[in-house]
Amino acid sequence: MSQPLLALAVKAKDFQTHHVIDNVEFSIDQGQVVSLVGPSGCGKSTLLRIIAGLGSDYQGEVRVKGERPHLHSRDVGFIFQEPRLLPWLTVAENVGFDLGRAGGKHPRVHELLTEVGLADFANAYPKQLSGGMAQRAAIARGLFTQPALLLLDEPFSAVDAFTRMRLQDLLLSITSHHDTTLLMVTHDVNESAYLSDRVVVMASRPGRISGEIEIGLPRPRDRRNLQLTQRAADILNLLNGGQPDSLDFSENPEQSVGCREPLFISRFNFAH
Amino acid sequence: MSLSSTAILPASGETPAGNSLRWQTLARKGQGLIVPVILLIIWESVVRLGWVSAHLLPPPSELVFTLADLGQSGAIFGHIGVSSLRVVIGFSIGAGLALIVGAAVGLSRCVEALLDPTFQAIRAIPSLAWVPLLLLWLGIDESPKITLIAIGAFFPVYLNFVAGIQNVDRKLVEVGGIYGLTGAKLITRIFLPASLPNLFTGLRSGLSLAWMFLVAAELIAATKGLGYLLTDGRETGRADLVIVAIIVLALLGKLSDSLLCWLERRLLAWRDVFDSRPS
CATH class of the missing domain: 1.10.3720.10 (MetI-like)
Known part of the structure; x- marks a missing residue:
């Protein structure tokens, strides 16, 4: 690949007198799933906001598809911690919000709602949805603009454990179906290990990268897989300031290459 | 239990229940009318009885x-x-x-x-x-x-x-x-x-x-x-x-x-x- 989908090099970002981010640099290739993990206050949400074009007062360079990030970019979608559906619009109108008032009637709205299992709720108001359903609607809205890069800010932290697992699988299957690249901020070490190709671990005060873990396991993954558990432990070590002693990939010769084909296919013949 | 009695039960049970429900909603809606109607009656009678001048308070x-x-x-x-x-x-x-x-x-x-x-x-x-x-x-x-x-x-x-x-x-x-x-x-x-x-x-x-x-x-x-x-x-x-x-x-x-x-x-x-x- 000639140029990465996202190339990020933030030298510094100050918030009032605080030095929030110090020399954070990473890039993401098309089709990857990358997690940002770190203690609160390490600037990971700030990074997301910079990439989304919500903040521009930083030093450094950020390029999405070679372009400076800006609001309403066709290339970037954003999913918040809470669903943030607009309560006065129906679910369908929320998903098609980008197109304006008649957005709810766009055929892609129906497709996406079917994919997230909310086809029957197209005309419902957000107040009629449960927390998990609302977040599914938010995922559909995030994907509606068909962004190349989808940013997620702790998207599943507000739902219960069972819903979270279902939403994680849903997210993976839909985004691989749409060939979307994911950059996700999360507090949940197991979530980051389960979902990601790469986990970027950050430390706080000032926010900086303390290491990166390549998960390198094929999908679909089993949450009980020992290697996965080991990766989660590695992430935890790194978070705790320990040495990243498991960056050694010899344990798992089969890399995740090729596993980002549409999941509907790879699910069934991943044995090859 | 015979078939006929089960068939009768809902029919005989529904009508009074439906009726009483209808009466309840009517009664609830009518509640607000009780006080004004009583006041109107008192008003009319007070004037008719000559206790208050009809010139000042027309019935x-x-x-x-x-x-x-x-x-x-x-x-x-x-x-x-x-x-x-x-x-x-x-x-x-x-x-x-x-x-x-x-x-x-x-x-x-x-x-x-x-x-x-x-x-x-x-x-x-x-x-x-x-x-x-x-x-x-x-x-x-x-x-x-x-x-x-x-x-x-x-x-x-x-x-x-x-x-x-x-x-x-x-x-x-x-x-x-x-x-x-x-x-x-x-x-x-x-x-x-x-x-x-x-x-x-x-x-x-x-x-x-x-x-x-x-x-x-x-x-x-x-x-x-x-x-x-x-x-x-x-x-x-x-x-x-x-x-x-x-x-x-x-x-x-x-x-x-x-x-x-x-x-x-x-x-x-x-x-x-x-x-x-x-x-």
């Missing part, structure tokens, strides 16, 4: 005749039409200005610091204090009345709309930002719908104030309208005219409020609020 039966007379000559419809038109025009101007000014004050700290103290001060002026000034400035035809009504409608709409805008969830505004909404689009697609509940509260109290200010305006200088009917009744010593005008004003006020209330319920069906109405 309900006489009011019906007065209303019928006014209706037959068409006079009452003229009064209603003139007054309603004044309220509609005055309320539209006042509420419309409040929307524009409220949006500016609510969205911009700078405009708020500039304008809000002045509006708060003007708001403190009692409505009737405006009347002499408006008569001096604008004469005694329609314009002072409509101006007064517009002033009355302006403040509740303005205050509630500003409060509504300033209470819009920052997180929803951010959603608008992510989708590249700015300026007028951000206002119409995020701020306006989000502050609609407050706006309706303001519109409803603005409308009731508009009716109040209408009477104030018409009592002082008018040749037509329900306020004029009140003055006319007082000057000609006809209490029945005064009471009829009061009743018509009450009905019109209630009717226009119900209209807004209906609109509110339609437009704000999305609200996730406690609904005390039995479903």
Whole structure:
């Protein structure tokens, strides 16, 4: 690949007198799933906001598809911690919000709602949805603009454990179906290990990268897989300031290459 | 259990249950009528018995005749039409200005610091204090009345709309930002719908104030309208005219409020609020 989908090099970002981010640099290739993990206050949400074009007062360079990030970019979608559906619009109108008032009637709205299992709720108001359903609607809205890069800010932290697992699988299957690249901020070490190709671990005060873990396991993954558990432990070590002693990939010769084909296919013949 | 008895059970059980349910809803709806009906009966009998002079307190039966007379000559419809038109025009101007000014004050700290103290001060002026000034400035035809009504409608709409805008969830505004909404689009697609509940509260109290200010305006200088009917009744010593005008004003006020209330319920069906109405 000639140029990465996202190339990020933030030298510094100050918030009032605080030095929030110090020399954070990473890039993401098309089709990857990358997690940002770190203690609160390490600037990971700030990074997301910079990439989304919500903040521009930083030093450094950020390029999405070679372009400076800006609001309403066709290339970037954003999913918040809470669903943030607009309560006065129906679910369908929320998903098609980008197109304006008649957005709810766009055929892609129906497709996406079917994919997230909310086809029957197209005309419902957000107040009629449960927390998990609302977040599914938010995922559909995030994907509606068909962004190349989808940013997620702790998207599943507000739902219960069972819903979270279902939403994680849903997210993976839909985004691989749409060939979307994911950059996700999360507090949940197991979530980051389960979902990601790469986990970027950050430390706080000032926010900086303390290491990166390549998960390198094929999908679909089993949450009980020992290697996965080991990766989660590695992430935890790194978070705790320990040495990243498991960056050694010899344990798992089969890399995740090729596993980002549409999941509907790879699910069934991943044995090859 | 035989088949026939099970077949009979629901049939025989449903009718009384359905009946009693119907009676219950009827009774619940009728409850509000009990006190007014008793009062009307007492009113009528007190006058008939000669305890109170019919000249000062015309009995309900006489009011019906007065209303019928006014209706037959068409006079009452003229009064209603003139007054309603004044309220509609005055309320539209006042509420419309409040929307524009409220949006500016609510969205911009700078405009708020500039304008809000002045509006708060003007708001403190009692409505009737405006009347002499408006008569001096604008004469005694329609314009002072409509101006007064517009002033009355302006403040509740303005205050509630500003409060509504300033209470819009920052997180929803951010959603608008992510989708590249700015300026007028951000206002119409995020701020306006989000502050609609407050706006309706303001519109409803603005409308009731508009009716109040209408009477104030018409009592002082008018040749037509329900306020004029009140003055006319007082000057000609006809209490029945005064009471009829009061009743018509009450009905019109209630009717226009119900209209807004209906609109509110339609437009704000999305609200996730406690609904005390039995479903």
